[in-house]
Amino acid sequence: MRVRFAPSPTGQLHVGNARTALFNWLLAHGKDGTFILRIEDTDAERSTRESEAGILEDLRWLGLDWDEGPDVGGLHGPYRQSERLHLYASYANELLTGDHAYYCFCSPSRLDEERKADLAAGRPPKYHGTCRSISIEDARARIDAGERPVIRFKIPENVDIAFQDLVRGEVTFSSDVIGDPVIVRSDGRPQYNFAVVVDDALMEITHVIRGEDHISNTPRQVLLYRALGFTPPEFAHLSLVMGPDHTPLSKRHGATSVYEFRERGYLPEALVNYLALIGWSPGGDQELLPIQELARRFALEDVGHSAGVFDPEKLAWMNRHYMKEAAPARLAAETARFFLARGYLRRRTDEGMEYLISVLPMAVGSVDRLEEIPDRLKFLFEFDPIAALAREEVAGVLHEAGARDVIAALPDAIDRPLADRESFRAMANRVKDRTGMKAKALFHPIRIALTGEGGGPELDLAVPAIERGAALPSSAGVAPIVACRERAVAFAAAVTRR
RNA sequence: GCCGCUAUCGUCUAGGGGUCAGGACACGUGGUUCUCAGCCACGGGACCGGGGUUCGAAUCCCCGUAGCGGUACCA
Numbered sequence: 001m002r003v004r005f006a007p008s009p010t011g012q013l014h015v016g017n018a019r020t021a022l023f024n025w026l027l028a029h030g031k032d033g034t035f036i037l038r039i040e041d042t043d044a045e046r047s048t049r050e051s052e053a054g055i056l057e058d059l060r061w062l063g064l065d066w067d068e069g070p071d072v073g074g075l076h077g078p079y080r081q082s083e084r085l086h087l088y089a090s091y092a093n094e095l096l097t098g099d100h101a102y103y104c105f106c107s108p109s110r111l112d113e114e115r116k117a118d119l120a121a122g123r124p125p126k127y128h129g130t131c132r133s134i135s136i137e138d139a140r141a142r143i144d145a146g147e148r149p150v151i152r153f154k155i156p157e158n159v160d161i162a163f164q165d166l167v168r169g170e171v172t173f174s175s176d177v178i179g180d181p182v183i184v185r186s187d188g189r190p191q192y193n194f195a196v197v198v199d200d201a202l203m204e205i206t207h208v209i210r211g212e213d214h215i216s217n218t219p220r221q222v223l224l225y226r227a228l229g230f231t232p233p234e235f236a237h238l239s240l241v242m243g244p245d246h247t248p249l250s251k252r253h254g255a256t257s258v259y260e261f262r263e264r265g266y267l268p269e270a271l272v273n274y275l276a277l278i279g280w281s282p283g284g285d286q287e288l289l290p291i292q293e294l295a296r297r298f299a300l301e302d303v304g305h306s307a308g309v310f311d312p313e314k315l316a317w318m319n320r321h322y323m324k325e326a327a328p329a330r331l332a333a334e335t336a337r338f339f340l341a342r343g344y345l346r347r348r349t350d351e352g353m354e355y356l357i358s359v360l361p362m363a364v365g366s367v368d369r370l371e372e373i374p375d376r377l378k379f380l381f382e383f384d385p386i387a388a389l390a391r392e393e394v395a396g397v398l399h400e401a402g403a404r405d406v407i408a409a410l411p412d413a414i415d416r417p418l419a420d421r422e423s424f425r426a427m428a429n430r431v432k433d434r435t436g437m438k439a440k441a442l443f444h445p446i447r448i449a450l451t452g453e454g455g456g457p458e459l460d461l462a463v464p465a466i467e468r469g470a471a472l473p474s475s476a477g478v479a480p481i482v483a484c485r486e487r488a489v490a491f492a493a494a495v496t497r498r
Numbered sequence: 499g500c501c502g503c504u505a506u507c508g509u510c511u512a513g514g515g516g517u518c519a520g521g522a523c524a525c526g527u528g529g530u531u532c533u534c535a536g537c538c539a540c541g542g543g544a545c546c547g548g549g550g551u552u553c554g555a556a557u558c559c560c561c562g563u564a565g566c567g568g569u570a571c572c573a
Contacts, residue, residue, distance in 0.1 A: 008573050043572060108571075115569090124500045125569060150571055168503070177501050177569075185571040192573050216502055216568040239504075239566085246565065274510095277522090281511055285521050304511075306504045307566060314510065314523040320536080366535040376535085393534095428532095443532030455534030 001033030002206050005059075005066075006196070008040045009052035012257035015310065016211065016241040016249060018062060019275040023238060023303070024209050025064045026276065029295035036203060037069030039080040040196075042189050047082075058258040062268045063291055068203075076203040081195050088190035091198050091228060092151055092183060096136065100227040101183060103139035103149040104131040126179025127152065151184035153194070153224060161219040166207070166236035166300045173219040181220050197221050201230040209236045209300070212307075236300050239279050239307045249310050265338065265370025267326065270319040278308035288321055316368035324365045332356040335370045342374045344381045344479050351476035359465045362457040379451035379462065380469050383482045385494035388452035397448050398495065402437040406445035407495050409434045410488035417467040418484050424463045449491040450484055 005021040007013065013021075028035040037059070041047035056071060068074025078084055095101035104127075111127070118125040132154065139149065155178045162172040183194035190198070200208060215237045225232040243253035255261055261271055272291050276282075281304075282289055282297045289297075323331065332353055339345035345352055363376040388394045397403055413431045418424040428446065432438050437445075447459060456462060469481030482490075 006573090010573080040573065046572075104571095111570090119499060119569095122499050165503095171502075173502070179569085182571050187571080189571085191571065196573090211567090212503065213567055214573085217573095219502095237503080242566080244509080248566080277510060279510085281521095283512075285512090287510090287522055304504095308511090309509055311509050311523065317523060324536095363535095365537085397533095438531095440532050445532095447532060453534090455532095457535090459532065 001028065001031050002036060002204055003028050003033055003209060004036040004038050004200070004203065004205050005064075006038040006040050006199075006210075007055050008043060008046070009048055009055060010043065010046040011051055012259045013055045013058040014249075014256055015258060015261070015271070015275060016256075018058070018064075018258050018271070019241060019278060020209065020211055020238055021059060021064050022062070022272060022275055023280070023298070026291075026295045026298040027207065027209065027300065028067075029292070030298045033206075034067045035065075036074070036076070036205070037066040037079065038199060038203070039070055039082075040192070041080055041082045042192065042195055044082070044189065054259060058262070061262060062258065062272055064272075081190070081199065084195075084199065085188075085190070087202065088184070088195055088198055089188070092190070092194070095153065095183070095227060096151065098227070099154070101151050101153050102132055103134060103136070103143070104152045104180075104182070105134070105139075105142060105147055105149045106130055124177040126177065127181075129180060132180070148186040150182045150186050152180040153183045153220070153227070155180050155220065155223060161222055163218055163222050163232065163235055165215070165218075166209075166234055167303045168215075168237060168305060171215065171218070173216070175219070175223075178220055183224075193217055193220055194224060197224040197228065197230070200233060201225065201228065205233050207234045207236065207300075209238065212237045212239050236303070238303065239305060241278055242307050242309050244309055244311075246307075246309065253310070254312060263371075265335070265372070266315070266319050267322045267334075267370075270315065270322040273322075274315045274318050278310065279304040279306075288318065319368055320365060323367075323370065326364075328357045328360050331360050331364060331370070335360065335373050338371055338374050342381075344374055344377075345477060346479060347477040349475070349477040351472065352478045355469060355472060355476065355478055358468065362461040362465065366457070376457070379453050379456055380466060380481055381479045383452050383487055383490075385452060385487075385491040388448065388491075389494055389498060391454075393454035394448045394452065397444050397454065400441060400444060402435055402441050403445040404495060405435045406431055406437050406442060407449050407488075407492050410446065410449055411485065411492055414485040414488055417471070418463050419467050420464050421460045424460060450487050452487075452491075 003024045005024050007017055025035050027033065039052055066072065068076060068079065070079040092101065114128050115125040143149065155175050157175060159175045160172050161175055162170055165171050181193055182191050184190055218235055222232050241249050243249045249256055255264060269291065273289060276294045277287060280302060282294065336345060336348055336353065336356060339356065359377055359380065360373065363373045367373055367376050409431045413427050418427055428442060432442055443459060448454060450463060450466065463484060466481060466484055469478065470483035472478050
């Protein structure tokens with residue numbers, strides 16, 4: 001089995017296309033097949049090397065590695081259509097001499113008028129076949145005289161073209177609704193439908209798995225295979241991914257490219273797992289599955305027929321799951337950039353990374369994305385009693401019975417750094433004895449005094465983290481962290497002054 | 499317009515002539531003796547409409563309707 005993913009390098013990798021790539025990859029890996037990456041860059045105006053590089057990077061990030069492709073080579077290369085132009089020219093010529101194709105000199109404006117007339121008359125708009133009868137000798141003479149024709153493929157009249165779609169079953173089109181398609185443009189570049197057929201045939205692709213938007217291209221491709229003397233591959237058309245309003249997923253729905261998801265702090269395994277579940281079900285009740293297991297269970301027969309809505313909430317849920325599963329060291333490596341951006345980390349040092357690793361677990365699992373972690377841990381690096389008390393969330397706690405007493409008792413109770421859970425608990429007990437406050441009435445004021453926030457990670461974890469951070473030398477490259485005692489003093493003073 | 503594809507909770511889906519129509523996300527309620535988040539438990543919530551076939555249809559067939567795709571010298 002040989003499958004391929006064939007993106008156009010005209011922008012970032014869209015999650016819908018990533019899903020197509022994933023399904024191909026899953027099939028290849030579940031069936032011991034070969035996964036090929038081919039770059040469809042015949043649209044010279046829109047294709048760029050930058051987006052090609054970006055797409056390759058995104059695919060690798062997702063873990064969708066390929067066996068043959070533009071960068072790794074292979075026996076069926078080259079793997080960029082722009083480097084295969086001679087092949088298309090040669091096959092176009094074959095079609096021309098075999099009377100399966102002809103030169104067409106019709107002007108765009110004439111074509112446009114015909115199309116409008118067809119539409120107005122309620123006919124399917126298609127090429128009228130004006131140039132079909134021009135002999136190849138006459139055509140060559142006109143070319144020599146300077147005209148620049150396109151080459152069209154002859155669609156036989158009045159035949160049904162049927163193919164077996166591995167996800168949808170038999171699909172039939174009448175050739176009468178298909179006009180003779182352009183296969184080579186006037187500038188000599190091949191048109192999509194033609195290039196794909198030549199490439200898929202030459203690359204010996206056995207299963208073409210692609211988006212549903214290609215389903216109506218398939219009949220003309222099947223005809224092309226036959227005219228070229230190739231056996232058509234198996235086809236499978238995947239339904240498209242939609243936005244919540246059931247229109248094609250686009251920028252106005254939020255993030256749509258793999259790159260954006262990566263930038264926002266989604267883990268690749270979360271995106272992969274989520275994408276696999278749009279339009280496919282592994283069966284059973286278990287949805288959280290590693291990519292290898294997805295591959296093991298994947299079957300085209302189980303792929304759904306209808307379009308799926310992309311649900312960022314469910315992706316977020318999966319991302320939380322995978323963040324909790326990820327090793328802290330990996331998480332720290334992935335998250336450091338966000339801490340750097342916020343200034344919480346001034347540079348990457350071993351000591352700074354160790355600190356990150358120690359504090360990350362209390363934040364992970366309560367946020368949707370890595371990007372949100374610094375905010376969840378903001379209390380470590382930013383402590384400003386005045387600003388905190390200006391917020392209702394914090395100031396409101398002062399009205400709770402005994403809150404002011406607890407806050408006043410705090411500085412003296414913290415007679416040494418609260419380096420671990422036990423010393424924090426012991427300190428809390430001292431305040432409890434002194435003020436008579438307990439449970440919420442005790443801990444809530446302690447929280448605002450020590451963190452400046454009304455909510456946040458468990459104090460058992462948060463307080464020792466503050467003290468560990470405060471003990472860090474400046475060489476650790478971590479933004480200065482104020483110790484608990486100092487915090488308590490400053491906060492109590494701010495409350496009194498108020 | 500024409501051609502094609504599609505149709506189960508709000509969303510992703512399982513099921514596929516007789517099921518209490520199952521699960522997940524989201525939502526609601528409660529719990530988790532510091533909070534938010536999380537987590538746990540419980541709960542509400544669906545077979546597009548109409549015909550047919552059948553003892554019986556969400557399931558098969560037909561017709562509607564709706565959504566999507568195509569109808570390019572884009573891919």
